[in-house]
Amino acid sequence: MEPFLSRYIWTHTRKQQLWILLVVALSMVPYFLSFDLPKQIVNGPIQGAGFDGPEATQPFLAISFDLPFFGEVNLFSGFDLGREGMLLALSLVFLLLVIINGLFKFYINTYKGRLGERLLRRIRFELVDRVLRFPPGYLKRVKPAEISTMIKDEVEPMGGFTGDAFVQPALLGGQALTALIFILLQSFWLGIIAAVIVAVQAIIIPRMRRRLLVLGRERQLTARELSGRVSEIVDGIGTIRAHDTSNYERADIAARLGRIFQIRYDLYQWKFLVKFLNNFLAQVTPFLFYSIGGYFALQGRLDIGQLVAVIGAYKDLPGPLKELIDWDQARQDVQVKYAQVVEQFSVEPLIDPKVQAISVNPAAPLTGALAAVNLSVADDGGSKVVEHISLQIQPGEAVAITGGTSGGGEALAEAFGRLTWPATGRIVIGDADIHDLPEAVVGRRISYASSDVFAFQGSLGDNLLYGLKHAPLTEVAYEGDREVHRKWELVEAKLAGNPHYDLNSDWIDYQAAGATGPDDLFTKIRAVLDVVQLSNDVLALAVRSTIDPSEHEAFAGEIVAMRSALRQRLEAEKLSDLVVFFEPGSYNVEATVGENLLFGTVTDSNRWEMALEEHPFFKTVLKRAGLHETFYGMGLEIAENVVELFRDLPPDHPFFQQLTFMTAEEIPAYEALLQKVRGKPLEEVSEDDAIRIIRLCFGYIEPRHRFGLLTEDLMQKIVEARREFSDGLPADLVGIIEHYQPDRYMASSSILDNVLFGRIGHKHTDGSERIRAIVRDLFESLGLHNKVLVFGLDFDVGAGGKRLTSGQRQKLNLARALIRVSDFYIFNQPLLALDQRTQDQITRKAFAFLRDGERKPAILWVLANQDLTELFDRVAHFENGRLVRDEPVETRSTDSDYKELAS
Amino acid sequence: MLLKDEVEMLRRITLFSGLPPAKLKLLAFTSDRVMYSAGEDLFNQGDIGDAAYVILSGNADVLVSTPNGQLKVAEVEQNSIVGEIAILCNTPRTATVKTTTALEALRIRKDDFLKLLADFPEMAVEIMRVLADRLSQTTSELTEARSRVQRAEA
Structure with a gap:
């Protein structure tokens, strides 16, 4: 990069700088005129210089000047104006000059500002562009936050300076020089x-x-x-x-x-x-x-x-x-x-820009062998982790690399994946060095996955398809304002030296995933998710998500229809006690008292808390239903129990996680409250205190808390009070409760809760897992599985994918590589976070997936488990950075058999 | 069954008999009540241990897998506790427990159990006593088995 900022600015904004200089010079004319004018106004019309009598006039706007040899040239003799007229005319001219000066200033400042912002955009882009082209070794040494501070904050003042870079010294220097010369003349x-x-x-x-x-x-x-x-x-x-x-x-x-x-x-x-x-x-x-x-x-x-x-x-x-x-x-x-x-x-x-040049055309398959030629790779300390390796992988061949962590296989795979650069030797495809080939070829025809995963913040689906986004493949047709905006974007990008690739275009290269378009891409997604055993995780994420039923009307309908299918299924499998369904006419023992009373869920808990305390509706309904006193008694019992149980525990004790009625901080308050109200009839207890007691009831679930507070009679009463709550709900409370209706989708509940339309019983230890398996099965048999899965793909994985477990991240990473149609797949122990059994299963499945059909890509897999070598054509064994054995699988096994016999 | 009945049950188990009733109630409250029908597994040999079970009613067999199939080594009934070894020593389950009748149990999660031990040393001592008891029993059985083997070899 250009080491001097002034030169950098000059190179990129030369024309604009000259233009602004010209404009500034022009602006001096009205500026100096406006200096002279007040004197003219005071001396002329006000003090009367030049106006000899009351009727005397003077020419206004006369244009005449003296030229040598020609004498006086009179272009325009002007209007004759009297003193008042002249005063008005000159004042108006003054006003005009003020406006013109203002406009000049406005134009100059915006122009300079725009110039600066464009240059800032250019510098920032250039810096990020360089980051994208940094050699891998350098990136290990720099802290990401420092790089981003540099790009974000440290270059900021340069934009502000750009506009002044040349104009300011010219202007100010000129002024100072003029003053100095004037003094010298005096x-x-x-x-x-x-x-x-x-x-x-x-x-x-x-x-x-x-x-x-x-x-x-x-x-x-x-x-x-x-x-x-x-x-x-x-x-x-x-x-x-x-x-x-x-x-x-x-x-x-x-x-x-x-x-x-x-x-x-x-x-x-x-x-x-x-x-x-x-x-x-x-x-x-x-x-x-x-x-x-x-x-x-x-x-x-x-x-x-x-x-x-x-x-x-x-x-x-x-x-x-x-x-x-x-x-x-x-x-x-x-x-x-x-x-x-x-x-x-x-x-x-730096990586040559040509290597990363954008290419919208699909890359041709690689026909040559991928090979390391006399390759050595050094770590940051300079010691060799791989030394003088020559290894060739023919197209279609499957090679396992063994030898454990210090063997060097991982380093070799990293070199193949272009994560590290060779210290000596080369990595070639056919005859061409892998580092000279455009990334549009090697970045598409070679797929690499390791256990070191990076997931971008965004949806799971975006991350899965990230490896397909090489170039904008469609031309987006813009209309009206958006077209104008797009044109503006293009012009501005060009002026700031930025690329103009359209982010709104469809970047997903469907062909590179072996699909023809967005419609059949999902089949591929499903297939790879199955291979890496992520489908169930994604489905679990999906069923826990809430959706807007007005947006997905048909789907919501199908979910509602599933409720009866689930019941039939549970009945058929004699598992009816697994879920207690919501029935408008009966009490659901696995749900809270509150849920049973409202027969719905609270959608806005803040408003609900307020309403509970202040709104007369609840109290009147409770009284009318004859529940007020019962609930008070029940709340007292709960409070007594909870205080007795938790009184002695420190507030951070893990047992408090089991407590749903109140927080650890509230225990002393309730203890005091109990002292106050104990033994008093309800009438003597203040309203606020009564509500604080009564509200405890709402969270009570008999099979879970087992205080023995719910009688048949009470349950009956609660069910009867439901109608009052749903029908009589005052207008200002509408919307805080979403009622359970057997034929309607509940927007505030998750997909799973909508399918269940009930609560999973506490009796079975593995109840929720069993239910999940059954629901999954039902999705499959009803043809809903893929539709649900789509919602799981919308799951936001968080910064760096932190909302996923490390195992899930690694599975996602493997799936991201598998979904791409490549000629070489390099897997560098991609599943280290998983247990051995799952690793084996996924490896076998991935193998089957890649070997399925016509395609026969080459596979290089760094294995942690020796048992899997049977899948491969060849095994290359590394020890201490050297290739010690490289032999076909069959001979190796007979060999070891022989050794076994010999020993 | 209510919390207070569970407390009564827990009190009858030697391990917990020394604890104050309030703590037993807390233990019962933080545990889950679970039910099994006959022939179900509470847990399998080799699983990671995450909970101990107090049998409130019903019976179950303790099975150990051997090369010749599953071998029944013991039987558990009402008021006994199973599965505590795995959560104490972080080892996989040493045996499978399969119900023989409908069974109701209190499932005490590992973290809660360990926390209780930390809070109440007398309970830890009691656990030690029970384990030492079992060890001496196992040792005597082992001695007997060895001598039988020796006699058979001789």
């Missing part, structure tokens, strides 16, 4: 004095500022390191807490902040010292003018008029000069920042 000696002071300022101040620059650079580095450390703390919070090293981190951060403070304070001190000196020098000049100029005037060597003119002219000098010095400061500041950033991003060797 009085040579005084002019020399002014020039000397200016020179002193111009020499000393920048020198003093060098220290400022050093400090500025340190400030930038320490701030960047701080952001790196903070992100490290966030990423490593688990490790920090587990090892009780939080105070070490505190100390580290405090020390860093102290250092930053020291630098910044130093910076302030210098800055204001420089400012002081600068101001002093600016002010010392008039002192010299007054003293020396005055002395000259007294001596009679200088006339007073000249002195006044010089002092007047000097007023215009310090302003531009100061701004010029400030500009220079800003220039050096951004130059330092720029140089810093450029240094970090100037890494050799």
Whole structure:
């Protein structure tokens, strides 16, 4: 990258800089005119100069000028106006000039702003582009947060500076020079004095500022390191807490902040010292003018008029000069920042842009063998992890790599996957070096998966299809405003040197997944999810998600229809007691009392809490149903039990997780409340206290809590009160309860709850697993499985995929590679997080999947388990970074048989 | 069956008999009541142990798999506890427990059980006593078996 910011700006904005310079020069004309005008107005129409009598007129807007040789040229003799007329006309001209000046300023500022923003966009893009082309070794050494701070924050001031980079010095320099020349013309000696002071300022101040620059650079580095450390703390919070090293981190951060403070304070001190000196020098000049100029005037060597003119002219000098010095400061500041950033991003060797050039055409299959030729790979410390390996994988061949962690097989696979670059030797396909081939070929025809997974924040489906998004494949047709916007986007992207690939286009390369379009892609997705045994996980995510039934009307209908199918199925399998269904006419013992009473769920718990406390509706209904007193008694019983059970436990005791009625913090409050109300009849208890007791009932489930509080009679009463709650619900409470209706989809409940339409019983330990299996089976038999699965693909995996387990992430990663149609698959122990049995199963399935049909891609698999070698054509065994055995599977097995016999 | 009945049941188990009733109630409250029909497995040999079971009613067989199929080594009935070894030593289940009648049990989760042990050392001592009892019994059985083998070889 260009090491000097000024040159960088000049290269990319030359034309615009010249244009803005021209505009600025033009804007000077009305600017100076507007200086002159007030004098004309005061002298002319107001004081009457030029107007000899009351009726006298003067020409307005006369255009005439003197030309040498021609004499006076009169283009327009002007309008004759009287004093009032002239006053009005000149005032209007003044107003016009004000507007014109304003407009010029507006135009110049927006233009400069736009120029700066474009350049900022260009720099930022260029930096990210370089990150995408960094060699792999370099990326291991830099902290991501530091890179992002550089791109986000540190280049920011460069945009602001761009507009001023050339205009400002030209303008201010011009002004200062004009003033200086004027002074020189008035009085040579005084002019020399002014020039000397200016020179002193111009020499000393920048020198003093060098220290400022050093400090500025340190400030930038320490701030960047701080952001790196903070992100490290966030990423490593688990490790920090587990090892009780939080105070070490505190100390580290405090020390860093102290250092930053020291630098910044130093910076302030210098800055204001420089400012002081600068101001002093600016002010010392008039002192010299007054003293020396005055002395000259007294001596009679200088006339007073000249002195006044010089002092007047000097007023215009310090302003531009100061701004010029400030500009220079800003220039050096951004130059330092720029140089810093450029240094970090100037890494050799960067990947050639041609290698990553976009290609919308499908890559032709690779016909040559993938081979390592005399390959050595070194780790960061420089020691060789793989030495002088030559290994060839023919198209269609399956090669297992064994030898354990220190063997070197993993390093070889990483080199094949282009995660590391060879120290010596080459990796070739046919005759071509893999690093010279475009990524559009090797990145598509070779698939790589390891146990080191990166999942992007977004949906599970997006992550699964990530490996297919090579290029925008469709041309999106925009209409109306969006078309205009798209055109604007294209122009702007071009002006800022950004690519104009359309993010809204369909980037998914269906052919690369062996599908023809979006419609049959799902079959492939389903197939790979099955292979990596992720279907059930995805389905589990799907059934736990809530959907909007108005958006998926047909699907919601099918789910509702499934309810009866589930009942029949459970009856047929004699498992009816697994789920207790919601029946409008009977009490559901596995659901809470609250659910039974409302016969629905609360959709907005905050409003519900408020309503429970303040709305008279609940109390009146409870009273009318004869439940008020019963519930109060029941609540008391619950409170007594809970307080007795949990009173002695510390608030962080894990048993509190089992407590649903109240939080650990509320226990003392309820203890006090019990003391207060114990033995009193309900009438004497205050309303608030009664409600606090009664609300405890709502969470009670008899089979779970087993306090023995629900009688047949009470259940009957609760069921009878349901109608009152649903029919009599006042208008201001509508919407906080969603009622259970056997024929309607409940938007606030998950898909699974909608299928069950009931609660899973507590009696069976594995009840929920069994139900899940049955529901899964039902989905399959009713042809709903894929429809449900789609909702699972919408699951947001979180930053870095953290909402998935590490096993799920690795499965996803493997699926991401399998869904791509490639010629070579390199699997570098992709499933380490799983247990051995599952690893074996998935490996076999993946093998079957890749060997299915016409396709016969080559497979290179770094195996942890020796038993699986039977699947492969060849086994390459590594020890200490060297290939010690490379033999076909059959001979190897007979060989070992022989050895066994011999021993 | 209610919480207080469960407390009564727990009290009859030697392991828990020394605990104050309030703690037994807490133990019962934090545990799950589970039901099995005849012929179901509470857990299988080799599983990871995640809970112990107190049999409230019904009977079950303790089975160990041997090369010659499953061997019944013991029988458990009302008021006994099974599965505590696996959650104490973090080992896989040493045996399979299969119900012979309909069975009702209290399932005490591992974390809760360990927490109780930590909170009530007298319970830990009791556990030690029960285990030591079992060990001495096993040792004597082993001695007997060995001597029988020796006699047979001789």
